[in-house]
Amino acid sequence: MEKTILHHMEVVREITVKSINRIPEDIVDIVPIGFNNNIRWNFGHIAFIQEKLVYGVSGEKMSLPKEYEDFFSAGTKPADWKGTPPSLAEISAILTEQTERIKEFVPGRFSEKLSKPFTNRAGITFETLGETLLFSFYHEGMHMETIKRVYRAIAN
Numbered sequence: 413m414e415k416t417i418l419h420h421m422e423v424v425r426e427i428t429v430k431s432i433n434r435i436p437e438d439i440v441d442i443v444p445i446g447f448n449n450n451i452r453w454n455f456g457h458i459a460f461i462q463e464k465l466v467y468g469v470s471g472e473k474m475s476l477p478k479e480y481e482d483f484f485s486a487g488t489k490p491a492d493w494k495g496t497p498p499s500l501a502e503i504s505a506i507l508t509e510q511t512e513r514i515k516e517f518v519p520g521r522f523s524e525k526l527s528k529p530f531t532n533r534a535g536i537t538f539e540t541l542g543e544t545l546l547f548s549f550y551h552e553g554m555h556m557e558t559i560k561r562v563y564r565a566i567a568n
Contacts, residue, residue: 414522417546418515424549425511428458428556432504435563440500441490444565448489451562454555455503456484459510461551465544466514469530470521475513476506486533518545 432455440451449457460480467474482488483497490497498506522542530544531537538544 414519417522417542418518421514421545421549422511424552425507428455428552429504429507431556431559432500432507435500435559437500439563439566442562442566443490444562447558447562447565448491449558449562450490451559452497452500452503453484453488453490454559454562455500455507456480456498457486458552458555459503459506460484461486462510462514462548465530465548465551466517466541469526469538469544470524470541471527472517476510480506514545518542 435451440455443450460476461484463474463476463480464485466472477498479495479498482495483493518541522540522545524541525539526541526544529537529539532547536547538547
């Protein structure tokens with residue numbers, strides 16, 4: 413079952429990376445009316461949250477650059493950014509590299525209890541590493557849909 417889950421993670425991430433590589437950088441910082449965040453924020457947020465849901469909640473060191481938390485953690489938005497966010501190429505490379513690290517880290521640990529249960533902003537509590545990893549796929553899909561909606565709003 414672990415192989416199937418890891419394969420699914422690769423499929424989800426492949427969709428995300430193909431998408432990020434198709435979007436022109438000159439539109440990714442536009443925040444259309446009705447949205448709080450832009451395309452760049454959503455891609456960076458996907459990377460940051462998956463890192464947190466795999467490494468952070470299990471007490472392991474997160475390997476993303478520190479600025480990813482400042483730019484892309486829950487509750488942040490481009491209107492509050494100080495400094496220059498990572499380029500799409502950098503975020504794309506992080507997303508690809510992150511998948512490889514996770515494939516090495518999680519085998520045999522899916523049932524591993526977190527040091528303390530993790531409750532997300534929606535009030536959902538997770539007790540194992542496998543639960544948080546699986547939730548990260550849903551989270552990624554949600555933000556990919558948001559990216560499509562933001563892109564359509566910009567195009568119109």
